[in-house]
Amino acid sequence: MSAEFILETRGLSKEFKGFIAVNNVDLKVRRGHIHALIGPNGAGKTTFFNLLTKFLPPTRGTILFNEANITTEKPAQTARRGIVRSFQISAVFPHMTVLENVRAALQRNLGTSFAFWKPESSLHHLHERARQLLDEVDLGSFADEMTVNLPYGRKRALELATTLALEPELMLLDEPTQGMGHEDVDRVTQLIKKVSQGRTILMVEHNMNVVSSIADRITVLQRGAIIADGPYAEVSANPLVIEAYMGTTDTALPGEQPTKESTV
Structure with a gap:
């Protein structure tokens, strides 16, 4: 090959x-x-x-x-x-904001997913990259929206963003x-x-x-x-x-x- x-x-x-x-x-x-x-x-x-x-x-x-x-x-x-897979059924956290969903995926990629004891302020350095990814899938204006409120097509766009976060x-x-x-x-x-x-x-x-x-x-x-x-x-x-x-x-x-x- x-x-x-x-x-x-x-x-x-x-x-x-x-x-x-x-x-x-x-x-x-x-x-x-x-x-x-x-x-x-x-x-x-x-x-x-x-x-x-x-x-x-x-x-x-x-x-x-x-x-x-x-x-x-x-x-x-x-x-x-x-190799990252996106599933048939939208796999996002409904009761987190759109930005928080992407940030969670970025945390996973950094290997810090389970550092629950860290203050939220320590994750602010991920916000810029999360917003870049949201802009890439045309969700920049939805960053602070609760995911459960998104139309189905937008949820799939968010899933694309979380997939991209895993590089x-x-x-x-x-x-x-x-x-x-x-x-x-x-x-x-x-x-x-x-x-x-x-x-x-x-x-x-x-x-x-x-x-x-x-x-x-x-x-x-x-x-x-x-x-x-x-x-x-x-x-x-x-x-x-x-x-x-x-x-x-x-x-x-x-x-x-x-x-x-x-x-x-």
Whole structure:
């Protein structure tokens, strides 16, 4: 693996009592790119993420990050390398302010999360960086707002800020626009594009309009195995991908024009 690829899996597989959830996946994620992992429900996307972050041990296969074999590492070791995951469900503290949420993430990154006996004044040096991160995700004006009061889309933006506070080299975004209305989807999509500058993102996403607008490369899973890999224009025209999503090759994925023979 050359330095241009930040992450690679070789023959990565996971079985559960005879059921193959992830099947011999060879994946390469190019440094500095937004790489989307898509597929119909039950394709193995979340299980694959769980393997990358060590929430599950693989049945077989290898995971390389920055050319180092991390297959048998513990979750904390992998996180310290700079692989940080954002979950499907917004994971923020509802009864803390927006600024306090980001500051807590900064504390964690500094290794001072459990220094509860320190006065709050000792944390003021983190405020400037916290505000910078909030500005990066367009939440600067919400710094003193209680998180519970934020609209859902803003909470996901806050989760992006807390993820960035951990200084990830590789961000794993798990369904970042799930459950959002159109306006929030557009906002969060643009934020992901914005924060991707100088970073690498691997994202599981169900919204094909989001994928087509920001992903540099797309890998498609079906029944745990890769059935297509490449840019959106190529992948979306692949008959195997169309059939996996639509159950027929006589239609087109969102964002694509149907062929002359299509019946839409």
